[in-house]
Amino acid sequence: MGAHTTGRDVRELAHAAQVRELTAAGVLQDPAWRAAFAAVPRHVFVPYFWTGRGAGHERLWGEDPDPERRARWLRGVYTDAPLATRLRDGELLSSSSQPSLMAKMLEALEVRDGDDVLEIGAGTGYNAALLCHRLGDDHVTTVDLDEEITESARAHLARIGYRPTVVTGDGARGCSSRAPFDRILVTCTLPLIPPAWLGQCRPGARILAPLSTGLIALTVRDADFAEGRFLHTPAYFVPLRGATAAAPPSAAAQEALPYELVENERFQFMLILSAGALHPREGLDLWRREGRPGRERFGVTVTPEGQWSWLDDPQGPYVWPLGEAASV
Structure with missing residues (x-):
């Protein structure tokens, strides 16, 4: 690094390196999504995150007075890994998803210009920003149950000029006031597909959602029917708030297995x-x-x-x- 390299320069270099890595890994094949990842810096949406350390958790922060800890924060933000962004009593409430998985999901969503997208699980707002860059603010709605999460996401988005509709509410109910949608993208694991979503979709809409430890891609025929197959990609997400993701059979039930x-x-x-x-x-x-x-x-x-x-x-x-x- 040159003697006059600033913190902003370092962040921009780390951001550009991550886009190159995702492109080289083959997960940013669509030029439109490659441009979105290049335009939207992850560090704006993850001003801090929690990392496991010993018996507890350590908070890494982009404004930490310790330069070594700031450097660890930046390395973490631009590592291809999920980051814990909100904890309550030791329980993970919200995270920033692994960027390569986000890229795979966005490409698998198969959006077209003019599509209206509902995101279930606002998280940090990073995913909504990528959607806004691709489709425009008016076509993006993101929902989360926790007002602290939605307020934080809204602030992150506004900081770099994106203003989608951010709604505090139960994601299982969708967002009828903004329906109908062409795509629904879900960033939390489900036990079932909430029936309300189908009625808020246009015929032919696509729902991409984590179920079990995979990603189901459903095509919606009408308010009463949807069907589809899983992608080959593994996917592990925080469960939908208020719902319990299906658990594997107990160890006792599996004891006879190799x-x-x-x-x-x-x-x-x-x-x-x-x-x-x-x-x-x-x-x-x-x-x-x-x-x-x-x-x-x-x-x-x-x-x-x-x-x-x-x-x-x-x-x-x-x-x-x-x-x-x-x-x-």
Whole structure:
């Protein structure tokens, strides 16, 4: 670094390096999203974050008087990793998602010029800023249950000139006052797809949401029906506030399984998705018989009568109700 390099210069260099890294990794193939990531600096949205250290948590802050700690903050912000941005009594309430996963989700959202997008989970506002750059403020609505989170996101967005609609409310209810939407992007893990969302979508809309430990991409036919498959990408998010994400079967239920499959995240994805409808041993037999299927072979159907996950074919032999309590 030159003798006259400023803090702003260092931040800009770190930002540019991250965009290059994401591009080289192949997750920013669309030039429009590459331009959005280049235009929106992550450090504005993560003025501080928490990192695990010993028995507790350490707060790293961009305005820390200690230059070494400021440098650690900046390295963390521009590392391709999720960051804990809000804790309450040791519980993670909100985070800034891993940038490479955000890029994959935004590309998979398949937005078109003029699309209206609803984001569930405002977080820091970073994702909304990327959407605003791509689509314009008027086409972006972001919702979060916690007023502290929405106020903070609104302030971060305004700092660099973005003013989408930021709503404090229950994301499971969507945002009827801003409907209809062409796309719904969800940044928290769900146990089920909230039925209200379908009624707030235009026919043909796309919903991209974390479910189990994957990302389901649903096409909405109308207010009563949506269906789609999972992307191959793993995804781990904070659960939707007020909802409990499906948990894997207990260790006792899995004790007869080979250790390597207890630790196999693709196998665990299937067990969590089937929500206890399969005993782990039965699930293992099925998984092996079907060639150890990855996430992309599974899908979800949403109707007023219920919601189902399935393997390969929604009308096939392997169909399980979503959201049932574990029976093992």
